[in-house]
Amino acid sequence: MNEILQDYQSELTYTAIALAVFIIVRFVAVQTIRKVGRRSDINQVRTVLVGRYITFGLFFILIISFIFIWGVDFKELGLIVSSIFAVIGVALFATWSILSNITSGIILFFYFPFKIGDRIRILDKDFPEEAIIIDIQTFTINLKKDNGEFLTYPNNLLLQKGVVLIQKQVATEEDLESHF
Incomplete structure (x- = not known):
């Protein structure tokens, strides 16, 4: 067990740092959204939804940072990313209206x-x-x-x-x- 911890010490450290940054940024973002919601007298349900959207985006960034921290081979990563983007591209093309409305909902929340x-x-x-x-x-x-x-x-x-x-x-x- 000690060998594993020593072999992956830097990766574990960076993973812990990435998790800590994620938790702090998420906390600050959600608190800011709640403050804007209260100050602007916005419906609490909308405030919670926007907080979830921001949390999802931050989680996606966290997953990407884990991929880089743990050293995924870039050739394999390129194949995976291109496949994912192909699937996402088709899905986004099919649902652009829904995503446009969600994005507009977030803009309407703040503005x-x-x-x-x-x-x-x-x-x-x-x-x-x-x-x-x-x-x-x-x-x-x-x-x-x-x-x-x-x-x-x-x-x-x-x-x-x-x-x-x-x-x-x-x-x-x-x-x-x-x-x-």
Whole structure:
């Protein structure tokens, strides 16, 4: 056992350092996301989802760092990476819309100036919409029009269109909960 520890001492040390850095960066990132969520009065469910996305990205970086720490042969790594990218490329092409909406959801979390309960107008020349924001989810934003119709609008389209704030906090918590 001592021979194994001595033979792989530097790899074990770097692995421990990488794990410590991962834990610290993840903790700081999640705390920052929670602080932004509280300060911006963002729904806690959205805050948790964004934290999970960031944790997944950091975990992916951790796995890559382990590959380099433990000295995977670069010729084999090139074959593995090219195969993975080929599969991911096909998968991303097939699901680009979903990934676009997830990315837009993260952007909306940090930048979107409107909150649940606000009345907005989406400036779309073909389908202009005016409604109250009922919920902002990972893929979509849920809206309620004055005539009672519910709209589900994709997050990526919301970033592409102009959005005008008509009135802040039109709906109360009770009003929003009664619509579901």
